[in-house]
Amino acid sequence: MKKFTKESLKSYSGKNGAPVYIAANGKVYDATNSFLWQKGKHMADHHAGQDLSPALKRAPHTAELLERLPLIGLLDEEK
Amino acid sequence: MARVAREMVQNAGVDVDQLVELLVKNAAAELTTFYYYTILRANLIGLEGEGVKQIAETARIEDRNHFEALVPRIYELGGELPKDMKEFHDMSACPPAILPDNPRDVKAILKVLVEAERCAVRGYSHICNLTAGKDHRTYELCLAILNEEIEHESWFSEFLGEGPSGHFLRLGETSPFVGKFFK
Numbered sequence: 001m002k003k004f005t006k007e008s009l010k011s012y013s014g015k016n017g018a019p020v021y022i023a024a025n026g027k028v029y030d031a032t033n034s035f036l037w038q039k040g041k042h043m044a045d046h047h048a049g050q051d052l053s054p055a056l057k058r059a060p061h062t063a064e065l066l067e068r069l070p071l072i073g074l075l076d077e078e079k
Numbered sequence: 080m081a082r083v084a085r086e087m088v089q090n091a092g093v094d095v096d097q098l099v100e101l102l103v104k105n106a107a108a109e110l111t112t113f114y115y116y117t118i119l120r121a122n123l124i125g126l127e128g129e130g131v132k133q134i135a136e137t138a139r140i141e142d143r144n145h146f147e148a149l150v151p152r153i154y155e156l157g158g159e160l161p162k163d164m165k166e167f168h169d170m171s172a173c174p175p176a177i178l179p180d181n182p183r184d185v186k187a188i189l190k191v192l193v194e195a196e197r198c199a200v201r202g203y204s205h206i207c208n209l210t211a212g213k214d215h216r217t218y219e220l221c222l223a224i225l226n227e228e229i230e231h232e233s234w235f236s237e238f239l240g241e242g243p244s245g246h247f248l249r250l251g252e253t254s255p256f257v258g259k260f261f262k
Binding site: 059060 | 094097100101104169170171172173174175200201202204205208
C-alpha cells in the first residue's frame with residue numbers, strides 16, 4: 001500500500017483539479033468522488049490534503065464514515 | 080442583516096461566516112431532500128411501500144419546513160442563498176437522496192431515507208455544538224430541527240428492523256418542534 005507523509009499529502013488538496021485525499025488514524029482515503037468533499041472542502045472548515053485525526057475527534061461522526069471511501073495508502077505520522 | 084444580532088454571535092466567539100456557510104449548506108440539504116423525497120414517496124407503492132408512504136410524506140413536509148425556518152436566520156446573520164439553484168443543490172450538506180436503481184425495492188428506498196436523516200442528525204448536532212451557549216437563536220432553531228430529524232431517523236430505522244425507537248408517527252400537525260419558527 002502506498003505510503004504518504006504529511007508533506008506529500010498536501011499535493012492532494014483538490015485544488016486546481018488535484019485529487020482529494022484525506023488522512024485519519026494513519027490511513028489515507030480517496031475522497032475525490034465524494035459529494036461531501038467537492039473541491040477538497042468539507043462542511044465549511046475541513047480541507048483535503050491533511051491529517052484530519054484531531055478534527056475527527058470533534059466531528060459529529062466517527063471514522064466509520066471514512067471507511068466508505070477507497071483506502072489508498074498509509075500515513076507516516078512521524079514525517 | 081440584523082447587525083447587532085450578528086455582533087453578539089461574533090463577540091461570543093463564533094466564526095459567523097463559517098456558521099452561515101453551514102446554515103446555507105443545511106438549508107440546501109433540506110430543500111433538495113424535499114425534492115428527492117417527492118420521488119421516493121411517489122415510488123413507495125404496493126403492499127410494502129404503502130406502509131412507509133405516510134412517514135416519508137411527513138418527513139418530506141417537515142424537511143421543507145426546516146428550509147423555511149433556516150432562511151430567515153441565514154439573512155439575519157448577513158448571509159444569503161445562492162442566486163443559482165444548481166449551485167445551491169451542489170453545496171448541500173448531505174448527498175442527494177436519489178431513487179435506487181430498482182424503484183420497487185422498498186428496503187433500498189428505506190436505506191436512502193435513513194441515510195439522509197442520519198446525515199441531517201450529524202449536521203444539526205454539529206451546529207448545536209458550535210452555538211451552544213453562544214448563539215442562542217441559532218442553537219434553539221437547530222435543536223428544534225434536530226428533534227424532528229431524530230424522529231425521522233427513528234421511523235425509518237424501525238422499518239429496517241434495527242430495533243424499537245419509542246417513537247410513533249405524527250398524529251397531529253407536522254413540525255411540532257420547528258413550527259414556531261415559521262408560523
